[in-house]
Amino acid sequence: MSVFTTVTPDEASAWLSQYAIGKLVELNGISSGIENTNYFLTTTHGRYVLTLFEKLTHAELPYFLNLMDHLARHGVPCPQPVANIADSLLASLNGKPASIVSCLSGQSLETPGIAHCAQVGETLADIHLAGKTFPIQRSNPRGAAWWKATAQQVAPFLDAEAARLLNDELRFQALHRLQDLPRGVVHADLFRDNVLFDGERLGGVIDFYFACHDVWLYDVAIAVNDWCVSGDGALDEAHMLALLGAYHAVRPFTPIERGAWPVMLRAAALRFWVSRLHDLHFPRPGELTHAKDPGQFERILRQRVAAQSQLQRVWV
Ligand SMILES: Nc1ncnc2c1ncn2[C@@H]1O[C@H](COP(=O)(O)OP(=O)(O)OP(=O)(O)O)[C@@H](O)[C@H]1O
Numbered sequence: 001m002s003v004f005t006t007v008t009p010d011e012a013s014a015w016l017s018q019y020a021i022g023k024l025v026e027l028n029g030i031s032s033g034i035e036n037t038n039y040f041l042t043t044t045h046g047r048y049v050l051t052l053f054e055k056l057t058h059a060e061l062p063y064f065l066n067l068m069d070h071l072a073r074h075g076v077p078c079p080q081p082v083a084n085i086a087d088s089l090l091a092s093l094n095g096k097p098a099s100i101v102s103c104l105s106g107q108s109l110e111t112p113g114i115a116h117c118a119q120v121g122e123t124l125a126d127i128h129l130a131g132k133t134f135p136i137q138r139s140n141p142r143g144a145a146w147w148k149a150t151a152q153q154v155a156p157f158l159d160a161e162a163a164r165l166l167n168d169e170l171r172f173q174a175l176h177r178l179q180d181l182p183r184g185v186v187h188a189d190l191f192r193d194n195v196l197f198d199g200e201r202l203g204g205v206i207d208f209y210f211a212c213h214d215v216w217l218y219d220v221a222i223a224v225n226d227w228c229v230s231g232d233g234a235l236d237e238a239h240m241l242a243l244l245g246a247y248h249a250v251r252p253f254t255p256i257e258r259g260a261w262p263v264m265l266r267a268a269a270l271r272f273w274v275s276r277l278h279d280l281h282f283p284r285p286g287e288l289t290h291a292k293d294p295g296q297f298e299r300i301l302r303q304r305v306a307a308q309s310q311l312q313r314v315w316v
């Protein structure tokens, strides 16, 4: 249940006087999501999502809200933050930083098809291109330095085989830091639960709270590792080619990106294996136990290591 901070209809009504979006009609808590408190908020002007941020601070949030504002202005289907009458995208409600964003249509998919993967690839390329003029840069808090430090914390919980895989991959990635790859704004968490589909049409991308400035191809690899896999973590080639092909049609991959593809898939698998291990073994105090299975990304990493040379050949 992801209403960590309760907002009553009376509190929401009073708070809405800071906005020019009409009067409260309905307020419904959203049960999915594990980071923030989210409500569907219906007013006399329309339907919105109200978020109370449980961990991100007033200092951190302008990056994300301004980024969504920037992308939405460029036509990317993502939540459009609503400014209040003081012209701020960020306010406070019940002691938490809070914002209102537009409500997108659709539901997330568990088993996407080829056409869905293509739309994800196209939209990810749109995000990368539209992000080129975003003036703020945020370094990746889950980058290589974080993997290394966090791997040391989680290693004692691993059996010998998994510990060896983790060590080997950290060493491999350290030897393959590809500084010349094109970079810019990345979503950095474009999993299936962060894309809404309205029937067959992509309704929007949500949850930009890991967004940062990093390698674009890494962002593509994160998406492929979640959208284009079968149960054992192996890549579904048709899904992958659909995603890559649609991305490439909007922002063509460079030769150096083609060469870096297998390394990026491994890096993206390592990042989520480590973060899931960390969330499992070091839950934050008071956190609900929603830890996702680290084993899935251990399997994905093993698959990508085994398929390294074959992946070099699979390309759009
Ligand atoms: N702008 C939006 N439009 C429509 N639905 C939204 C929007 N934002 C969030 N939702 C709905 O709320 C749910 C929870 O949102 P979200 O995934 O951002 O949760 P969270 O707790 O903030 O993050 P996390 O995914 O990390 O748990 C989504 O699955 C989606 O159904």
Ligand SMILES: N[C@@H](CCO)C(=O)O
Residues within 6 Å of the ligand: 189, 191, 272, 275, 276, 292
């Ligand atoms: N998408 C991440 C969760 C953090 O948003 C995962 O599946 O591990």
